[in-house]
Every structure is written in C-alpha cells, then in structure tokens.
Amino acid sequence: MKWTFEDFGADLDDLDPQVREKALQIANDLMEEKEYTKEEAIKKAIKQAEEWFLDTQA
Numbered sequence: 785m786k787w788t789f790e791d792f793g794a795d796l797d798d799l800d801p802q803v804r805e806k807a808l809q810i811a812n813d814l815m816e817e818k819e820y821t822k823e824e825a826i827k828k829a830i831k832q833a834e835e836w837f838l839d840t841q842a
Contacts, residue, residue, distance in 0.1 A: 799830070800837065807833035 796804045811829035814820045820828065 796826075796830070799833070803830075803833045803837045806836055 796807060799807065807826070807829040809829075810832050811825045814825040814829060815822070
C-alpha cells in the first residue's frame, strides 16, 4: 500500500512541497522493508528528505 499525504497529515503540513513528496517516497520505501513502524518511517523519511532538499540547493 502506497501512503499519501493524508496518511501523515500534521507530520508533513509544514514541509516544502518537494520535501513532502520526497518524504512520502522514502517512507513508502522504508515500509516496504518492513523494518520500521509508521512513526519511525515518517520521522526517518522527513529527515532524509530535508537532507536531500538541502543537497539539491547547494
């Protein structure tokens, strides 16, 4: 099952749209590995997406 923005609501509200989309992609990938809970996956995904975004801005 692929997650959407509605699945995370407030966790993603304040993110740049590009970061939000990347975070959802990463969270879906992490959940397919089945090593993370939903909460762990989204926290890790947001962190990785923010790092990705900063790297693209450099």
